[in-house]
């Protein structure tokens with residue numbers, strides 16, 4: 413069984429949990445708590461191979477034991493960097509994050525293999541409130557050698573699933589001979605994920 417580790421990054425409220433939960437459960441669940449970092453795990457078959465996938469979502473608020481981007485770069489096989497197309501500041505955070513991943517990577521043992529980064533503009537259903545043009549996302553992705561997607565976790569299951577499968581596929585190509593690395597926190601089972609989702613406090617859109 414191959415292991416695959418993906419970190420889902422982005423500023424508060426961009427829809428990181430929504431995307432992960434959509435992928436894992438096919439459902440869009442509107443409200444999630446954000447007071448702790450989360451690790452989700454899932455087994456899946458990609459290109460005929462069994463993959464044990466771990467998805468890490470850091471806590472976007474100040475919390476104990478928070479991992480640094482440097483830790484995440486050592487740990488992850490790939491990054492999904494999310495912003496909200498109706499929130500320009502989240503795009504600027506995504507830009508800074510992508511920049512940092514590329515910069516920090518140069519100082520690690522992984523510098524020979526460019527980290528796989530997918531830049532994702534979420535909340536496409538809010539295009540009437542759009543603050544970030546599609547072309548801006550495309551341009552940023554081109555500049556930093558990322559793949560770019562715009563979608564809505566609220567409305568698009570297929571697109572969300574496609575992104576995660578592509579990420580796993582691409583990351584598995586680049587990680588075959590890779591050393592095992594420390595992970596930033598403990599793992600959550602699917603049952604815990606469901607409890608977590610339903611136990612989370614409510615936030616408004």
Ligand SMILES: Nc1nc2c(ncn2[C@@H]2O[C@H](COP(=O)(O)OP(=O)(O)OP(=O)(O)O)[C@@H](O)[C@H]2O)c(=O)[nH]1
Nearest residue numbers: 424425426427428429430442446472535564565566
């Ligand atoms: N309209 C719309 N709302 C969305 C979408 N995705 C997520 N949301 C909403 O955005 C809010 C934040 O979503 P989360 O998934 O908690 O975002 P997050 O990035 O995990 O937030 P933190 O954990 O606080 O960092 C919630 O109210 C979601 O219902 C989307 O595609 N469209």
